[in-house]
Amino acid sequence: MxxxxxxxxxxxxxxxxxxxxxxxxxxxxxxxxxxxxxxxxxxxxxxxxxxxxxxxxxxxxxxxxxxxxxxxxxxxxxxxxxxxxxAREGGLDPLTKELVYVAVSIANGCSYCIHSHTAAARAKGMTAGQHADLLAVVAMASQTNALANALQIPVDPGFLVGGERAG
Incomplete structure (x- = not known):
């Protein structure tokens, strides 16, 4: 039981x-x-x-x-x-949170979460154009992430917290 x-x-x-x-x-x-x-x-x-x-x-x-x-x-x-x-003061709006959730779910390969949070994003006002842009960004990030990891590109010091800013 x-x-x-x-x-x-x-x-x-x-x-x-x-x-x-x-x-x-x-x-x-x-x-x-x-x-x-x-x-x-x-x-x-x-x-x-x-x-x-x-x-x-x-x-x-x-x-x-x-x-x-x-x-x-x-x-x-x-x-x-x-x-x-x-929704919290100063935080991300509910639609943005759903879009982030969809992007992470795609990265993690969670079909259930992709579908449920895409439906939630649509209910919160996501348009077909926003969905297309989201998928384009996720695809581009996946490609550039793979390239950066494969090439083992070092992180620029200006991108690190407390690092020197590039001019």
Missing amino acids: LAGRPDRSVPPAAGIIGTPRRGALLMTTVPLWTDAEVERDPRVRAVFDDIRATRGSPFVNNFWRGLANQPALLERSWAALKEVMS
Whole structure:
């Protein structure tokens, strides 16, 4: 039995997510909690209620449903994400945060996060042109990063904190 989850030999739909990828179905490595299961665990229910209230939507995505198998991890992860992605005075605006999240997700190869944060960026006003520019910047950064790493180019002293500024 996983943290508060009822025993059962096969999770609903055997963990299959209906997103085909090159002819195969993606499989979860943990069961995704249903709303009925969430209602039986007060810790998980509290986080899901906060997700719904914070986002102003009844939808709770599969990422959180998978983390529900470990309520402490679910609580920590939601609290940290909510803190980092919230609008703060003097900080980045919500759309910029989503764009950064998409860029890092591309760099890390996280298809789930690429899709979920691209959808979030669109909901926050990202245009098709901004998306195209984001992808162009990510592609260019990937290329120049690879070149700088392959050639082992030393960092200019003026780029280092406390280093001399190039004139």
